[in-house]
Amino acid sequence: MSGLKIDDVSMRFDLPDGGSVQALKNVSLDIKEGELMSVLGPSGCGKTTLLNIVAGFLAPTEGAVILNNHRVTGPAPERGMVFQKGALFEWMSVRKNVSFGPDMKGMPKSESNQIVEHLLDVVGLQDFKDKAVYELSGGMQQRVALARCLANDPDVILMDEPLGALDALTREKMQGLVLKLWKETGKTIILITHSVEEALLLGERLIVMAPRPGRIHKEYRLPFAEMGVGQDLREVKKQKDYGPTREEILTMIWNMEEEIMGRQESAA
Amino acid sequence: MIILLMYIAIFVAAMIGYKLIAARMQPEHDFTSLKTVTFGDESAVVSNRSASIISVVTIFLIWGSFTGSNLIPSFLHMPGPFVGETSFDFEATDSTGKTDDGTVSIVVHTVDDPKDAPEVEEDTTGIADNVAVKMAAWRSALISSNDLLNKDLGTDVKVTSVNGEPVDAGDIVNIGTGTLRVTDKGSLSFEPNKGWQMEEIWLPAPESVVSRLIEISQEGYQNVTLAENLGWSLYRVLLGFILGSLVGIPLGYAMGLNSWFRGWFDPIVEFMRPVPPLALIPLVIIWFGIWETGKISLLFLAALWIMTIAARAGVSGVGISKVHAAYSLGASKWQLLTKVIVPNSLPEIFTGARVAMGVCWGTVVAAELVAAEKGAGKMIIAASKFQNTDIVLMGIILIGIIGYSIDILMRQAENYLIPWKGKG
Ligand SMILES: Nc1ncnc2c1ncn2[C@@H]1O[C@H](COP(=O)(O)OP(=O)(O)O)[C@@H](O)[C@H]1O
Numbered sequence: 001m002s003g004l005k006i007d008d009v010s011m012r013f014d015l016p017d018g019g020s021v022q023a024l025k026n027v028s029l030d031i032k033e034g035e036l037m038s039v040l041g042p043s044g045c046g047k048t049t050l051l052n053i054v055a056g057f058l059a060p061t062e063g064a065v066i067l068n069n070h071r072v073t074g075p076a077p078e079r080g081m082v083f084q085k086g087a088l089f090e091w092m093s094v095r096k097n098v099s100f101g102p103d104m105k106g107m108p109k110s111e112s113n114q115i116v117e118h119l120l121d122v123v124g125l126q127d128f129k130d131k132a133v134y135e136l137s138g139g140m141q142q143r144v145a146l147a148r149c150l151a152n153d154p155d156v157i158l159m160d161e162p163l164g165a166l167d168a169l170t171r172e173k174m175q176g177l178v179l180k181l182w183k184e185t186g187k188t189i190i191l192i193t194h195s196v197e198e199a200l201l202l203g204e205r206l207i208v209m210a211p212r213p214g215r216i217h218k219e220y221r222l223p224f225a226e227m228g229v230g231q232d233l234r235e236v237k238k239q240k241d242y243g244p245t246r247e248e249i250l251t252m253i254w255n256m257e258e259e260i261m262g263r264q265e266s267a268a
Numbered sequence: 269m270i271i272l273l274m275y276i277a278i279f280v281a282a283m284i285g286y287k288l289i290a291a292r293m294q295p296e297h298d299f300t301s302l303k304t305v306t307f308g309d310e311s312a313v314v315s316n317r318s319a320s321i322i323s324v325v326t327i328f329l330i331w332g333s334f335t336g337s338n339l340i341p342s343f344l345h346m347p348g349p350f351v352g353e354t355s356f357d358f359e360a361t362d363s364t365g366k367t368d369d370g371t372v373s374i375v376v377h378t379v380d381d382p383k384d385a386p387e388v389e390e391d392t393t394g395i396a397d398n399v400a401v402k403m404a405a406w407r408s409a410l411i412s413s414n415d416l417l418n419k420d421l422g423t424d425v426k427v428t429s430v431n432g433e434p435v436d437a438g439d440i441v442n443i444g445t446g447t448l449r450v451t452d453k454g455s456l457s458f459e460p461n462k463g464w465q466m467e468e469i470w471l472p473a474p475e476s477v478v479s480r481l482i483e484i485s486q487e488g489y490q491n492v493t494l495a496e497n498l499g500w501s502l503y504r505v506l507l508g509f510i511l512g513s514l515v516g517i518p519l520g521y522a523m524g525l526n527s528w529f530r531g532w533f534d535p536i537v538e539f540m541r542p543v544p545p546l547a548l549i550p551l552v553i554i555w556f557g558i559w560e561t562g563k564i565s566l567l568f569l570a571a572l573w574i575m576t577i578a579a580r581a582g583v584s585g586v587g588i589s590k591v592h593a594a595y596s597l598g599a600s601k602w603q604l605l606t607k608v609i610v611p612n613s614l615p616e617i618f619t620g621a622r623v624a625m626g627v628c629w630g631t632v633v634a635a636e637l638v639a640a641e642k643g644a645g646k647m648i649i650a651a652s653k654f655q656n657t658d659i660v661l662m663g664i665i666l667i668g669i670i671g672y673s674i675d676i677l678m679r680q681a682e683n684y685l686i687p688w689k690g691k692g
């Protein structure tokens with residue numbers, strides 16, 4: 001079976017004071033090849049932990065992640081990662097950053113150059129390819145991060161709040177770019193966000209997680225991502241289902257936050 | 269003390285003067301000058317170039333004026349020591365009350381230009397004689413009672429007044445060009461006015477330091493050329509620093525990457541870090557002797573801990589997302605080390621290198637003061653033994669300039685080699 005399977009994953013962190021945090025409990029998901037899945041939830045519900053387990057940076061205390069019929073045991077180029085910020089190599093030019101993956105594999109320059117040139121075209125950074133990454137704006141830096149990830153031709157792309165540090169306008173443009181890349185490359189993408197709008201627009205499938213213990217609370221199948229490909233995202237937001245779904249999810253997360261606050265107050 | 273007050277006065281005067289001049293000039297409209305909040309805004313405080321220039325000029329002016337330098341106009345000179353001819357009269361009295369007058373004529377000359385004692389009229393009659401004295405400026409001369417008085421012609425003959433003023437043993441009389449002290453034995457000790465200038469062996473004038481520099485750079489000092497002296501010091505610093513880095517940087521990396529290394533070396537590094545290298549000189553001399561091995565070992569130790577700590581900090585400073593990103597992109601451990609960890613640690617290592625070079629430069633001079641055949645420190649300690657203050661000053665200035673140049677060179681190398689510093 002091809003695709004990504006998260007099989008009954010639980011994660012418990014032992015704390016230095018002897019206690020422990022149940023960051024994830026019995027999380028199971030089947031993600032089809034080429035699926036665009038967004039994950040939403042109040043902060044501390046285990047989103048990053050889940051993504052780190054899929055990426056192979058953390059080993060789950062129970063359960064397993066299975067990609068293309070083999071078990072994930074560590075990071076590998078088949079699972080690319082886009083971080084919020086600070087993961088570009090500032091000692092390298094834009095071009096060098098993008099060709100990092102192919103270079104690691106020892107791909108010949110002529111071949112990797114072709115890939116790099118193509119990807120820089122796709123993300124619209126042709127004019128900046130010889131600049132140092134710290135000379136670019138935040139939005140452009142995330143374009144580099146996307147291109148760098150794609151250069152390795154991964155099966156799955158994992159994004160942990162990739163647009164979280166950008167201003168609203170840049171963010172909207174980048175959302176369009178993510179949709180375009182998803183459609184053009186047909187990659188499986190898991191995107192974590194704390195913005196409900198972003199989760200609605202960038203998820204064929206939307207997972208809402210709940211905290212303590214971190215678990216899957218609700219799942220949606222949404223048409224907006226498909227509509228958003230090649231269309232102004234502001235038009236998509238005018239769809240009649242969009243508003244009510246947004247309200248529903250907002251209320252859901254609002255209630256979870258309230259519950260966390262309440263629990264903390266009664267504990268104090 | 270007075271110099272300090274003068275210095276403060278010049279500082280204040282220059283500041284007010286500059287403000288007045290600046291206020292008359294075209295007002296600037298750059299970003300900083302339009303800020304209304306400047307007091308407390310650190311970014312609005314930039315080093316004022318005029319102040320720096322005036323500061324340096326002031327130091328040279330003060331130096332010149334207190335040494336009577338030829339480089340600055342003479343009206344800026346502090347009053348110099350008294351030089352020239354002077355004289356005073358005195359009266360001697362014996363136990364019977366008999367009195368007699370005598371004159372003391374004094375020539376005060378500079379050290380460089382000795383003069384003969386003045387001619388005086390022989391006066392063998394009476395109990396007081398005429399005396400001629402020659403002496404150098406800044407010194408004092410003891411005029412013996414045996415020369416002043418004819419003790420055979422009376423009993424208990426002594427000097428009882430100077431220039432008409434009655435004196436007793438221990439009294440101090442000002443005669444305008446200097447002061448006279450009557451000693452317990454009845455002699456007179458004359459000290460001509462010293463003025464405000466400093467004697468050459470305390471503080472030589474700027475031009476004599478410059479001429480020394482020219483002389484020594486051409487002829488060398490004690491058969492060692494200036495270039496050789498400075499070259500040896502630099503060579504030791506470089507060798508010690510390179511050896512220290514060759515061991516320290518890998519050690520720092522190992523400490524940053526491996527818990528066992530970190531645990532093993534942490535106590536050693538943390539203990540050695542606060543020990544100033546100078547405190548190691550005695551031990552290093554006992555272990556490695558006072559010659560080259562000892563000095564290189566000392567500099568090696570001085571650089572070692574700094575470079576170790578810098579490399580360790582550089583590794584620890586790599587953001588976890590960069591490491592994760594590299595592994596996700598397929599990097600091996602070795603590739604992670606060479607492509608991510610090493611470049612990421614370069615800014616820290618460069619900062620460490622700058623500190624280490626500064627410390628090594630200071631340490632080498634100190635070590636050469638203790639023992640060396642050649643070197644900047646050796647040159648100034650040898651010169652100080654012969655009271656060649658001009659060479660000592662020249663050496664200190666050169667040591668300062670070289671230390672400063674090393675730092676500037678390192679900074680430029682840093683800007684050139686690691687432009688991404690602080691931009692991660
Ligand atoms: N290394 C860790 N050690 C202990 N607790 C952790 C660690 N990483 C995460 N946690 C805990 O696990 C829970 C989930 O964290 P995280 O996955 O970062 O949440 P999210 O990304 O959804 O905000 C939090 O309660 C957090 O405190």
Ligand SMILES: [Mg+2]
Binds near residue numbers: 047048049
């Ligand atoms: Mg998170």
